[in-house]
Amino acid sequence: MVTSAGGATDAATPAGPIALTDQRGSVVTLERPAGRIVTIPQPAASILVAVDQSADHLVGMQNASWVAVHDGILGTMFPAALAVRHDVADDTFTPNVEAVLALQPDLVVQWGDQGTGIIAPLENAGLKVVGLKYGTQDDVTTWISLFAKALGRTERGDQLNAATLKATQQMTALGKTTTGAKPRVVYLNRFVGGLKVAGTGTYNDGYIAMVGAQNPASGPGGASGKGMVGVDPEQLLAWDPDIVLLGNFDAALPKDLYDSTVWRGLTAVREKRVYKVPLGGYRWDPPSHESPLMWRWLGMVAFPDQARYDLRADVVSSYQRFYGYQPTTAELDAILRTATNDGSADYQQFHA
Missing domain, CATH: 3.40.50.1980 (Nitrogenase molybdenum iron protein domain)
Incomplete structure (x- = not known):
């Protein structure tokens, strides 16, 4: 309401x-x-x-x-x-x-x-x-x-703007405290009809690094050129990411990779770590006023054993600040895509 x-x-x-x-x-x-x-x-x-x-x-x-x-x-x-x-x-x-x-x-x-x-x-x-x-x-x-x-x-x-600045400072500091191996995370801006990944210089590359992960599509050995870059399946298989993020700019879902023989050798598919990015007041993948929620979500996806947030409570407080609105339990499930992502590893952390 x-x-x-x-x-x-x-x-x-x-x-x-x-x-x-x-x-x-x-x-x-x-x-x-x-x-x-x-x-x-x-x-x-x-x-x-x-x-x-x-x-x-x-x-x-x-x-x-x-x-x-x-x-x-x-x-x-x-x-x-x-x-x-x-x-x-x-x-x-x-x-x-x-x-x-x-x-x-x-x-x-x-x-x-x-x-x-x-x-x-x-x-x-x-x-x-x-x-x-x-x-x-x-x-x-x-x-x-x-x-x-x-x-x-x-x-x-x-x-x-003050709230976003505070969140940026907090997430940047938190990303530096993550321990263990840095998971390799690839963001797919497009999947249906041809692969397009976030390469060097993209906003997505920046928040992958912010949370303490790494983007194999960026830097040496990454995609040729900067920005969102088209790649073939062989390139994605060669990078073999630990986590694949499916963006909100086409209809791709985790099951599309899990059910395909093309992707069965991908570490992210074998370990069930393919996730559809949440969709709230706007798409969470590109820059917006809701971006701090994306950063926190990704930090929890990348480091589930080091999660430090109650993201559902964070969404509620953020939506009260942005919109003067308190989402229901069902609306929080829809924003966080719990039904879509429940076949993926550790997604129960986003349940009520």
């Missing part, structure tokens, strides 16, 4: 125009806190709702963001988000300017680092647009501050 209402304006927010400096260095000025916002990048819609503790000011989003709302718990917490128009841009983030204009937004959020072709049409139509970039936790911090300021809720943004 929702236990607190969002959409308020912080008492500390000064009256008068609000100057927003986006990640292009451009300044957009609002005469008053934004009442109607369209988001095109991911996960801008989910972050905006978390900052606002409400979907009241979200009037449009790109379809992939709506899918995350629909498939995760955000649509349950804020049913109004499911009714938000989600045809404002295509899969390449090219805006549907006519649809955006029809929503009469005070502010439009768009990618600011993917060329002028997707942002200029909005600005040329007279819309106020902030341009963003994405890929690190620092970017998420910037988004939270920017959205909070646009909503007239700067104090709220500061509180959320």
